[in-house]
Amino acid sequence: MNRKPDVLIVGAGIAGLTAARDLCLMGLKVTLLEARDRIGGRILTHHTPEFPVELGAEFVHGRPPDLWHLLQEAKMPLAELEGISWYHERGTWARADGMMPEFGEVFGAMADKQPDQSFQQYLETVDAGEEAKDHALRFIEGFHAADPQRVSVHWLVRSNQAEEEIQGDRQYRTVTGYDTLVQFIAGQLPKENCELRLNTVVEEVRWTSGSIIVKTNAGEFESPRVLITVPIALLKSGTIRFSPELPHKQKALAYLEMGPVVRVILCFGAKFWEGRLKDLSFMFTDDEQFPTWWASHPLPFPILTGWAAGSYARKLSGLDHNQIIECALQSLERILGIHHAELRQHFKAGFTHDWQADPFSQGAYSYAVAGGSNAPQELAAPVADTLFFAGEATDPNGHNGTVHGAISSGHRAAREILATV
Ligand SMILES: Cc1cc2nc3c(=O)[nH]c(=O)nc-3n(C[C@H](O)[C@H](O)[C@H](O)COP(=O)(O)OP(=O)(O)OC[C@H]3O[C@@H](n4cnc5c(N)ncnc54)[C@H](O)[C@@H]3O)c2cc1C
Incomplete structure (x- = not known):
């Protein structure tokens, strides 16, 4: 030119x-x-010979028109998320869909009519149980990678409305990456x-x-x-x-x-967890290192993704690739109650990308x-x-x-x- x-x-x-x-x-x-x-x-996206591994964005949240238009133009197949999400706390498993009323209790009164405040300040005014509040805090950190003491309630309200407008309760994955x-x-x-x-x-x-x-x-x-x-x-x-x-x-x-995120993808020889957690989709846990995990369901890939955002990500910062993979494996051992040697037998490869240390992102998202x-x-x-x-x-x-x-x-x-x- x-x-x-x-x-x-x-x-x-x-x-x-x-x-x-x-x-x-x-x-x-x-x-x-x-x-x-x-x-x-x-x-x-990292392409292994068997499947794509997402190190950055993975999900199509809802049906936002601009993105869907492009996906259709590109003729990209999508798989809608299905399966069962679990909550694992103090050693007990419960289905995560049972938490919806509790979430309604905490988030239901959030509004943008009063002067803006942080989510933490808002939470102090909410009439809900301590456990429900704790789960809500973990959601704000986990999903938005946001500091509850700082994130704007008005912004969260707008974000929730935006999700509702695009059927944000439905999630999809791209099949080809x-x-x-x-x-x-x-x-x-x-x-x-x-x-x-x-x-x-x-x-x-x-x-x-x-x-x-x-x-x-x-x-x-x-x-x-x-x-x-x-x-x-x-x-x-x-x-x-x-x-x-x-x-x-x-x-x-x-x-x-910009919220920090550390994400780990562990690849296994087979979906060894299916015997216990059939059709596993998400696991929300009280683990101190990687509190959130998900499987590739309904895609058949034998991978588990670990997600540490906000303060959880900060705790892991400075660790190198191998140390992060090791932390993630130990986290899975704790959550699944699986023996160290058995997990290592299934484990094939691990991937991670440090978005905070990456000089051209310096964090995950805003x-x-x-x-x-x-x-x-x-x-x-x-x-x-x-x-x-x-x-x-x-x-x-x-x-x-x-x-x-x-x-x-x-x-x-x-x-x-x-x-x-
Ligand atoms: C771990 C992770 C998981 C995510 N999961 C999801 C998800 O599941 N679903 C979803 O919808 N979104 C997800 N996101 C968010 C989504 O990836 C981003 O919102 C989106 O890709 C941002 O696009 P962008 O073009 O705004 O910014 P970017 O993709 O960051 O593009 C900006 C570009 O600027 C370049 N650049 C930076 N500095 C310079 C410079 N000095 N000179 C020249 N170029 C420069 C960068 O290299 C980059 O290519 C995730 C993000 C992360 C990090």
């Missing part, structure tokens, strides 16, 4: 790729600057007006109205406009500098946090802290028709921290850009 691109896009995760596709389809020239040696960002979607979108980018630059780490964005210079480890790039799609942790930490600075964005970012439920909109707002923002953290409708939220943000940013051309 000889002439300057119409748009520079920083980040080739699902938000950046979605925006690139929309813009190219409308005839704009786009250059995607991606720091890693791969596209997809927090969608990261989430990266099939990434490759599909990338395959649709026309070579003649889209350039993808991998291994290109953006360090600074110098801007005036209608003019951008992006400084990277591989030289400078110029364009009339730029779309920033990187995870918020990189913007909060100043890893990418803006010159002049963007005080409004820093204010919004102060109300957004949430808003008390007082900041409008921070996603504020972060998303374009500056001088020159700087545009997308990525999961910018979704204003409560779909933060998801693939579909990131996709919608890419479409939204593309529309904003097209309106200025």
